Amino acid sequence: MQRRRTSAIDIVASRAKVGVVVSRFNQEITNQLLGNANQALRRYRVKEKNVTVVSVAGSIEIPYALQHLARLKRYDCLVALGCVIRGATAHFDYVCKMVQEGVLRVMLDHHIPIGFGVLTVNTLEQAQARIHVGGEAVAAALELAILEAKKERR
Numbered sequence: 084m085q086r087r088r089t090s091a092i093d094i095v096a097s098r099a100k101v102g103v104v105v106s107r108f109n110q111e112i113t114n115q116l117l118g119n120a121n122q123a124l125r126r127y128r129v130k131e132k133n134v135t136v137v138s139v140a141g142s143i144e145i146p147y148a149l150q151h152l153a154r155l156k157r158y159d160c161l162v163a164l165g166c167v168i169r170g171a172t173a174h175f176d177y178v179c180k181m182v183q184e185g186v187l188r189v190m191l192d193h194h195i196p197i198g199f200g201v202l203t204v205n206t207l208e209q210a211q212a213r214i215h216v217g218g219e220a221v222a223a224a225l226e227l228a229i230l231e232a233k234k235e236r237r
Contacts, residue, residue, distance in 0.1 A: 096127035096225050099159045101134050102152040106165035106201075108141040112210045116164040116200055119217030126218075127225055142167050142201055143178055146185025153193035159231065160196040160224035161189075164217055169205045179203045196227030 101124065105117045117136070124134055135158075139148045142165035149161050163186050169175040182201055190197040200220030204210045 096124075096129050096228075099127075099129050099133060099225060099228055100157055101129055101160055101162065101221070101224065102149075102158040103134065103136045103162045103164065104145050104148040104152070105136060105138055106140070106142045106145060107138055109166035109168060109210070112166040112202065112207070112214065113164055115211075115214040116166070116202070116217035116220075119214055120162055120164060120200065120221045123218035123221035127221070129225075141165070141178075142182045143185075145182055145201065146189055149186060149189045149197060150193070153189055153195045158195065160198065160228040162198040162220045162224050163201055164220065165201040166210050167201065167203045168207060168210060175203075196224045196231065198222070198224030198227075 103117070103120060106113050135152070137148050137152065139145060145163050145165055149163060152158055152161055163182075165182065167175060167178050167182070183199075186197055186199055186201070189195070198220030200216045202210050202213050202216060204213065
């Protein structure tokens, strides 16, 4: 049996406090995104007691919930999970823009890493092909948390 090497991300993750915001809209996809995010959190040895999951109605509500968690100053990083599927109207474009800009604003205004796992796709099939993004968003957030940890050690 080959042993997995310990990396900087593992060391930070083992002590990390992570907030996850997940949309209930398109729940058949967002549940899978959350499942992949939880697998990644376990893989990086984040303690279950250090993970908070907040469920919101839709993707537009994600930035508000992230802002709430950021203001608490309890988390080393946050993760945004949602799924917006294009419909027949321009609504898709507005929702995607609001979510992306809102998440970016929270990240920069509160100086907290946020893994972006909000799918913006044309079809349900495209969304299903991208559910791995839940785990990738966790990895990205933890990787950014390493930058903060290194800065604080100086």
